[in-house]
Amino acid sequence: MNNSVIIIESPNKVAKIKEITGASVFATIGHFMQLKSYDESNGFKPTFDYDQEKK
Numbered sequence: 001m002n003n004s005v006i007i008i009e010s011p012n013k014v015a016k017i018k019e020i021t022g023a024s025v026f027a028t029i030g031h032f033m034q035l036k037s038y039d040e041s042n043g044f045k046p047t048f049d050y051d052q053e054k055k
Helices: 011-021
Strands: 005-008 024-027 033-039 045-050
Touching: 005 011, 011 024
Parallel strands: 005 024
Antiparallel strands: 033 045
């Protein structure tokens, strides 16, 4: 998994996941997208907006 990137929320888990997978692991330190809506007629397909404070 050397060419892989894993993005997680918690910075406390970065080292352990990197150790297990060998991948590059980055923490967002919180949510960076918000669920704006979902389309019930299309299998509940979600629509997300970026959180401007987290950019």
